[in-house]
Amino acid sequence: MNNDLKDLQKLLDKRRRLANAASIISYDLETICPKKGMSYESDTLTMLSSEMFKISSSKEFKDLIVKLYKEKDSLEYLDRVYVEKEYKDYLKEKNITPELNLKATNIYNEAFVKWIDAKNKKDFSLFAPYLKKVVDVSKELMNTRENKLSNMYDNFIDDFEEGFTTKDLDKFFADLKAGILELLARIKTSKHVIRSDFLTRFVPIYKQEEFSNYLLETNGFDFSRGAITTTEHPFTDDIGKDDVRVTTHYFTNLFISNIFSVIHEGGHAIFAQQQTDELFKHNLDNKMSMGMHESVSRFYENIIGRSKEYIHLIYPKFHELFKEELGDVSENELYEGVNLVTPSLVRTEADEVTYCIHIIIRYEIEKELINNNLDVNKVPELWNKKYQEYLGVSPKDDKEGCLQDVHWCSGFGYFPSYAIGNAYNSMYFEKMNKEIDVKKIISEGKMNEIISWLKENTFKKSNILNDKEWLKDLTGESLSASSFIKYLDVKYSDIYKI
Amino acid sequence: MNNDLKDLQKLLDKRRRLANAASIISYDLETICPKKGMSYESDTLTMLSSEMFKISSSKEFKDLIVKLYKEKDSLEYLDRVYVEKEYKDYLKEKNITPELNLKATNIYNEAFVKWIDAKNKKDFSLFAPYLKKVVDVSKELMNTRENKLSNMYDNFIDDFEEGFTTKDLDKFFADLKAGILELLARIKTSKHVIRSDFLTRFVPIYKQEEFSNYLLETNGFDFSRGAITTTEHPFTDDIGKDDVRVTTHYFTNLFISNIFSVIHEGGHAIFAQQQTDELFKHNLDNKMSMGMHESVSRFYENIIGRSKEYIHLIYPKFHELFKEELGDVSENELYEGVNLVTPSLVRTEADEVTYCIHIIIRYEIEKELINNNLDVNKVPELWNKKYQEYLGVSPKDDKEGCLQDVHWCSGFGYFPSYAIGNAYNSMYFEKMNKEIDVKKIISEGKMNEIISWLKENTFKKSNILNDKEWLKDLTGESLSASSFIKYLDVKYSDIYKI
Numbered sequence: 001m002n003n004d005l006k007d008l009q010k011l012l013d014k015r016r017r018l019a020n021a022a023s024i025i026s027y028d029l030e031t032i033c034p035k036k037g038m039s040y041e042s043d044t045l046t047m048l049s050s051e052m053f054k055i056s057s058s059k060e061f062k063d064l065i066v067k068l069y070k071e072k073d074s075l076e077y078l079d080r081v082y083v084e085k086e087y088k089d090y091l092k093e094k095n096i097t098p099e100l101n102l103k104a105t106n107i108y109n110e111a112f113v114k115w116i117d118a119k120n121k122k123d124f125s126l127f128a129p130y131l132k133k134v135v136d137v138s139k140e141l142m143n144t145r146e147n148k149l150s151n152m153y154d155n156f157i158d159d160f161e162e163g164f165t166t167k168d169l170d171k172f173f174a175d176l177k178a179g180i181l182e183l184l185a186r187i188k189t190s191k192h193v194i195r196s197d198f199l200t201r202f203v204p205i206y207k208q209e210e211f212s213n214y215l216l217e218t219n220g221f222d223f224s225r226g227a228i229t230t231t232e233h234p235f236t237d238d239i240g241k242d243d244v245r246v247t248t249h250y251f252t253n254l255f256i257s258n259i260f261s262v263i264h265e266g267g268h269a270i271f272a273q274q275q276t277d278e279l280f281k282h283n284l285d286n287k288m289s290m291g292m293h294e295s296v297s298r299f300y301e302n303i304i305g306r307s308k309e310y311i312h313l314i315y316p317k318f319h320e321l322f323k324e325e326l327g328d329v330s331e332n333e334l335y336e337g338v339n340l341v342t343p344s345l346v347r348t349e350a351d352e353v354t355y356c357i358h359i360i361i362r363y364e365i366e367k368e369l370i371n372n373n374l375d376v377n378k379v380p381e382l383w384n385k386k387y388q389e390y391l392g393v394s395p396k397d398d399k400e401g402c403l404q405d406v407h408w409c410s411g412f413g414y415f416p417s418y419a420i421g422n423a424y425n426s427m428y429f430e431k432m433n434k435e436i437d438v439k440k441i442i443s444e445g446k447m448n449e450i451i452s453w454l455k456e457n458t459f460k461k462s463n464i465l466n467d468k469e470w471l472k473d474l475t476g477e478s479l480s481a482s483s484f485i486k487y488l489d490v491k492y493s494d495i496y497k498i
Numbered sequence: 499m500n501n502d503l504k505d506l507q508k509l510l511d512k513r514r515r516l517a518n519a520a521s522i523i524s525y526d527l528e529t530i531c532p533k534k535g536m537s538y539e540s541d542t543l544t545m546l547s548s549e550m551f552k553i554s555s556s557k558e559f560k561d562l563i564v565k566l567y568k569e570k571d572s573l574e575y576l577d578r579v580y581v582e583k584e585y586k587d588y589l590k591e592k593n594i595t596p597e598l599n600l601k602a603t604n605i606y607n608e609a610f611v612k613w614i615d616a617k618n619k620k621d622f623s624l625f626a627p628y629l630k631k632v633v634d635v636s637k638e639l640m641n642t643r644e645n646k647l648s649n650m651y652d653n654f655i656d657d658f659e660e661g662f663t664t665k666d667l668d669k670f671f672a673d674l675k676a677g678i679l680e681l682l683a684r685i686k687t688s689k690h691v692i693r694s695d696f697l698t699r700f701v702p703i704y705k706q707e708e709f710s711n712y713l714l715e716t717n718g719f720d721f722s723r724g725a726i727t728t729t730e731h732p733f734t735d736d737i738g739k740d741d742v743r744v745t746t747h748y749f750t751n752l753f754i755s756n757i758f759s760v761i762h763e764g765g766h767a768i769f770a771q772q773q774t775d776e777l778f779k780h781n782l783d784n785k786m787s788m789g790m791h792e793s794v795s796r797f798y799e800n801i802i803g804r805s806k807e808y809i810h811l812i813y814p815k816f817h818e819l820f821k822e823e824l825g826d827v828s829e830n831e832l833y834e835g836v837n838l839v840t841p842s843l844v845r846t847e848a849d850e851v852t853y854c855i856h857i858i859i860r861y862e863i864e865k866e867l868i869n870n871n872l873d874v875n876k877v878p879e880l881w882n883k884k885y886q887e888y889l890g891v892s893p894k895d896d897k898e899g900c901l902q903d904v905h906w907c908s909g910f911g912y913f914p915s916y917a918i919g920n921a922y923n924s925m926y927f928e929k930m931n932k933e934i935d936v937k938k939i940i941s942e943g944k945m946n947e948i949i950s951w952l953k954e955n956t957f958k959k960s961n962i963l964n965d966k967e968w969l970k971d972l973t974g975e976s977l978s979a980s981s982f983i984k985y986l987d988v989k990y991s992d993i994y995k996i
Binding site: 035036204 | 515518519522523525526530531532533534535537538539541542545546702703704721722723724725727737738739740741743
C-alpha cells in the first residue's frame with residue numbers, strides 16, 4: 001500500500017472512531033437522553049466534533065490529500081475515487097478561515113434559536129433578519145471556494161446532488177409542477193369518495209410497536225445489524241459498522257403516521273445495510289447523496305408501501321393485530337385510505353401527489369433568495385401566494401406557513417433532494433419492472449428479491465458516482481419528471497376512477 | 499483558586515468528558531446496540547478508555563496529585579477531600595507497570611471467555627486454571643501497593659468498603675449467619691401456607707412497562723433527569739450530570755422480577771439523583787461505596803418495596819392495571835407472595851431472608867482463596883458443601899453452583915458489599931423510624947419525605963467519608979448484623995405466624 005495512503009488511513013481511522021462516538025451520542029440525545037441531561041451531553045458531543053475538526057483541518061491531513069491527489073493515477077480504483085472525493089471537499093473548504101467557520105456556526109445556531117421563538121410566536125418578522133444573515137454567510141462561504149461554480153445556486157445543488165445545475169432543476173421542476181397540477185385538477189373532478197373515518201381512530205402504542213417490527217422484518221431490515229427506537233422527529237442513523245438505527249414516533253390517533261414513517265426510515269436503513277465491507281475499508285461508505293437516499297426511502301414508502309400489492313401483503317397481519325380498533329376496515333378501504341389526496345399546508349403531512357408541490361415552492365423561493373437577492377421580508381407573502389396558486393390553500397399564520405421547516409436555519413439546497421428522490425425512484429422502478437415481476441414479488445412477500453435488485457442496480461455505484469453519472473449509468477437517461485408523472489397518473493387515475 | 503488545582507481541573511474536565519462519552523457508549527452497548535454492531539462499537543469504547551488512561555497515567559497528572567497532596571491543608575474542605583481520595587488511589591496504582599496492567603487485563607478478559615464456556619458446559623474444571631490466574635494476578639497487583647495492608651484480604655475490602663477489615667467482616671458475617679439460620683429454622687416449622695400460584699402467570703410486557711413507570715414516579719425518580727430502558731441484566735448508570743439511567747428486564751411469566759428490579763435500580767438512581775452540583779463541581783460525585791449504594795437500592799427494594807404499607811400503596815394501581823391477569827389476588831396475598839421464603843441455589847433469585855447466606859458462602863470461599871491459598875479445584879466441593887449445610891440444597895451441576903456469578907473473572911471483594919448494604923440500611927432505618935413516621939408516610943405515598951430524610955442523613959456525607967466513618971457518623975454505631983436480624987425477625991415472625 002502507498003505510504004501516504006497508510007498515513008492518511010491512520011488519521012481517518014482516528015476520525016472515524018470519534019465519528020462513531022459522536023453518532024452514538026447524537027442518537028442518544030435524540031432518543032433517550034433526559035431533558036435536563038441534554039446540555040451536559042451536548043457539550044461532550046461538541047468536544048468530540050472539535051477533535052474531529054482538528055484532524056480534518058490539520059496541515060498533515062491536508063498535505064496528504066493534496067499529495068495523494070497528485071499521485072491518484074497510481075492508486076487502486078476505490079482509493080482513487082475516495083481521494084478524488086476528499087480532494088474536492090478540500091477545495092471547497094481550504095479557504096475557509098477558522099474565523100469564518102466560527103462566524104457561520106454562530107449565525108446558524110442563532111438562527112435556530114430565533115426560528116423556534118418566531119415559530120412559537122407565529123411571527124416570521126422575528127426570524128427575517130436571521131434568515132438574511134444565513135443567506136449572506138452561506139454565499140460568503142461559497143465565494144471562498146477554490147472550485148466555485150459561476151451560478152451561485154449551482155454551488156448549493158452541488159453539495160447535495162452533485163453534477164446537476166440550476167438549469168437542470170429549473171426544467172425538472174417546471175415539468176414536475178405542470179404534471180402534478182394537471183393530475184390534481186383531474187382528481188378534484190372525481191366523484192369517488194374515499195373512506196377516511198378510521199384514519200384517526202385510537203390505536204394503542206404497544207400494538208403499533210408490534211406492527212413496526214413486523215413491517216421492518218417484512219421489508220428485509222436486518223435486526224442483527226440494526227434497531228428501532230422512538231424519537232420526536234423520525235430519522236435513520238448509520239451509526240457505525242453493522243449498526244443502523246431506525247426511529248419512529250407513535251401517535252395514538254394517527255396510526256398511519258407510524259406505518260409510513262417506519263417503511264420510509266426502513267428504506268433508508270435497508271440502503272445503508274447493503275453497503276459492503278469493501279466500501280467501508282476504502283472509506284467510501286455513506287458517500288451516497290441525499291437524493292439517492294431519499295429515492296430509496298420514498299421508493300419503500302410510496303411505490304412499495306402505498307401499492308395495492310403491499311397492502312394486500314400486510315393486510316392479514318393488520319386485520320389480526322388491530323381487529324379491535326380497525327376490524328371493520330377492508331383491504332381496499334385501507335389501500336384507498338393511505339392514498340387519500342388532500343392539498344394541505346404542511347409538507348411533512350402531505351400525500352404522495354401534492355408532496356412535490358411543497359418542495360417546488362421552497363425551491364423557487366430559495367433560488368430567489370440566493371440568486372436574485374429576494375428581500376427576506378417578502379418570503380411570507382411569496383410563500384402564501386404560491387400555496388394559494390398551486391394548491392388552493394392559505395396558511396392562517398407563519399407557523400403553518402413559511403416557518404414550518406427548520407432547514408433554512410443552516411443553509412440551502414437541501415429541499416430539492418426530496419423531490420429528486422421521487423424522480424430517481426420512478427425512473428429505476430420502470431427499469432425494475434422490465435426485469436422482474438415486481439407486483440407478484442410484493443404480493444408474495446419476497447422482499448429480498450427487491451433488495452437484491454436494488455443492490456445490484458441502484459445501490460452498487462451510489463457511493464462512487466455522482467448523481468448525474470449514477471442516474472445515467474443506472475437508467476441510461478437524464479433527470480426527468482416524466483416517469484414520476486406517469487407513475488402518479490396511472491395509480492391515481494385508477495384510485496379516483498378518472 | 500490554587501493554580502495547581504486549576505491545572506488539575508483542566509485534566510479532570512477532559513477525562514470527565516471522555517468518561518461521559520464512554521458511559522453513553524457502554525450504556526448503548528448494554529441496551530440498544532445490535533448484536534453484530536457490538537464489536538465495532540466496543541473498539542470505540544476501548545479507544546476512549548485508552549484516552550482516559552493516558553490522562554490518569556501521565557506524569558503531569560501524577561505530579562499535580564502529589565504536589566496538591568502536600569499542599570492539602572491550604573485547600574478548601576471539599577478540594578482537600580478530593581485530593582486525599584485521588585492521592586490514595588495514586589498510592590494504590592503508582593507502582594503498577596503498564597506491563598502488569600496489561601497482563602491483568604488480559605487475564606481478566608481470558609477468564610471471562612473461559613467462564614462463559616465453562617458455564618455453558620456446566621464444568622468448573624474448564625474455568626479453574628483461569629480462576630487461579632485471577633487469584634495470582636490480583637494478589638500480585640495488591641503486592642505493588644505503596645499503601646498495602648498487611649492482611650492480604652483487607653486490601654480487597656478496602657477497595658469496596660473502605661475502613662473495614664477482615665476482622666470486622668468475620669465477626670459481622672458470623673453473627674449474620676447465626677441469626678439468619680436460626681430464623682430460617684423457625685420459618686421451616688411454620689404451618690402457614692403462602693399463596694404463590696399467581697407469581698408465574700402471564701402478564702403482557704406493555705402492562706409491566708406502565709407499572710414500571712408508575713413505580714419510579716411513585717418512588718420519586720426524576721424523569722426530567724433520567725430514563726428507563728431494557729437490558730439483559732438490569733443495572734443503573736450515572737451517565738453524566740443530570741442524567742441517570744435505570745434499566746430493567748421483562749419476563750412475561752415472572753412479573754415480580756421486573757417490579758423489584760425497577761424498585762431496586764430506582765433506589766440506586768434516586769441516590770445518584772440527590773447528589774448536589776457542589777459535589778460535582780469538586781469532582782466528588784459518585785464517590786460513595788458499593789455498600790452504600792446497595793444499602794439504598796436494597797432499602798427501596800426490601801424495606802420499603804416488600805413492606806405491608808408499600809404493597810397497600812401500590813395495590814390499587816396493581817389491581818386496576820392487571821385486573822385481567824391478577825384480578826383474583828388480594829392485597830394480603832400479594833404482600834405474602836412477594837415475601838415468600840424458599841432456600842434456593844441462585845443468588846439473584848433469592849428471597850430477602852436467605853439472600854445473605856449466598857453472600858456469606860462466597861465471602862468464606864474467596865477469603866480462603868486469597869488468604870489461605872485454597873486450591874481452586876476444591877471450590878465446587880466447598881461450595882456444594884456449604885449450600886447443603888446452610889440452606890439444605892445442592893446444585894445439580896456447576897452452572898447452578900459455583901459458576902453462576904461473573905464476579906470472580908475480574909477480582910475479589912465485591913460480594914460482601916451486597917450483604918453489608920443490608921446491615922447499613924437496617925441500621926439507618928432504625929434511626930429513621932425514631933425521627934419520622936415511616937409506615938404512615940409510605941401508606942400515604944409521601945415518598946419525597948423519605949428522600950428528604952435520606953438526603954439529609956444517609957446521602958449527605960456518602961461521597962466524602964469512608965464507610966466506617968460514614969456509618970459511625972450516621973448511626974453512632976459500628977458495623978453489626980443485629981439491626982438487620984431484628985428487622986427480619988419481626989417481619990417474618992408476623993408473616994409466617996411463628
